Amino acid sequence: MPIRIEVLEIFELLEYGFMQRAFAAGLMVAVLCPTIGIFIVLRRLSMIGEMFSHVSLAGVALGVLSGVYPLATAVGLSLFAAAGLEVLRRTYRMFGDLAIACMVSFGISLAVVLISLAQAFNLAIFFYLFGSVIAITGQDLQLILILGILVLALVYALQKELFIIAFDEEGARAAGVRVDLVNALFVVATALTITLSMRVVGILLVSSLITVPVAAALQLSRSFRATACYAYLFAMISVLLGLFIAFHADLAPGGSIVLTSLGIFAIAALSRKFLGIGGERDEGTRIIGTAEGKGL
């Protein structure tokens, strides 16, 4: 049985340290991305994913240039950008996406300047851009797991606030929910998630792993809890199957993971359309679908 042999091969591969690290980091990212993604998608904030990916790229370039550990500089610069975003958002309260647009420009322009300063398109930068899951070091994994658990704990603690803000931000504010504080903490959680995930899927594909599993979950779910469960399940399958395919066929892991998640999205959308799973598609779901499209 060829499939059985392949599964056995994977188990053999798992005896190698680099493979264990790849799967451990991949699974953490598969939990982190939908945790943040569900709120990003429902609040139509896909651009924030783009913003932090660009800023992370600048952070990596800064690290490569200065000889500091790139993941650390990326985390640092992302947190700095998160603070900058909050300041801009409070100054231009009426134009929330203007603040994000400014920070996207900041990230990409700084990245371009720093990469040009590095004289050449450094291989390390290339790894971060497209993901390099098999090159994950023990130090990377440690950072991914520690900060990942921190993000999960934060979102778990704030989940009822994040839900009501996603449902009706103004109403939440009127009810006395500390919206500004929760938003600021959520932006930090998002910054960390994106920076940690880029090691696995690459800067260019991080925002896809944040939005696509949630988009697929929205096709089938009949409640918020179910949406979260489906999104976790789909992200896990995408990462595990994506890595499996990548190793077996010698393909880029980041791309394989995101293509797998898109495959799941297609199956979910078709099951909804032809099998009626998840109920009739209505106008609003289509609007949310479009918003996600922009994030890809």
Next chain:
Amino acid sequence: MEEPVLVLDQVSFHYGYRLVLEDINLTVWPGDFLGIVGPNGSGKSTLLKIILRLLRPSQGQVSLFGQSQEKFHQWTKIGYVPQNATSFHHGFPATVQEVVLSGLTASLGLFKRPGVKGQRRVSEALEQVGVAELRNRVIGELSGGQQQRVLIAKALVSRPALLILDEPTVGVDLAAQEQFYNLLLELRKAEGMTLILVSHDVGVITEHVCSVACLNRKLYFHGAPADFWAKDCLGQTYGSAARVLRHAH
């Protein structure tokens, strides 16, 4: 003597250089059912936002339950159902129960979870507005009138003493509107709740409320609906074109 629920004292508000509200004085007593009416752009929603402290007045003072707004922290005493609330929930993946439960967020505070007691409050609120059988349905699949009731249940779940509704009947069909006003009257009777409702639909609102505030930048009238019609406040507030509207009702 009973304390007023809300006092607006010489409240004015500017959006940039534009004066949106000018010198508003208004007192609302417990158990009142106040309808705030006025043409589009008359500052009705702005006034509600000032009451809820979503906006700060440029001048004047706001007091809630006998406390100045700066010192007031019991926001869970106030339930708020925002404008066009029914239009943006299509496609939001949440059941009626999940939505109503979220109404407890502020009263629970950070890091606390609603327990069995919270679930019981949700059931009570859903019973109260008559949509208990919809609790497992997705919010976006309900009719405008049903969604409206769910959102009121969400506001009621923390047992507010004052319920504020901004244009609640937009997008709700006429039969459901009638039921909706009956529901508000029941709540007022059963819970002794104070209600403030904003609407541009003068004809319908004056049939149901106990007092009317007529707003167009300034407060033109505040009193009983019968006096509102007798003094022809509509013509003064909306301009002469509004008379046609009045005859139409």
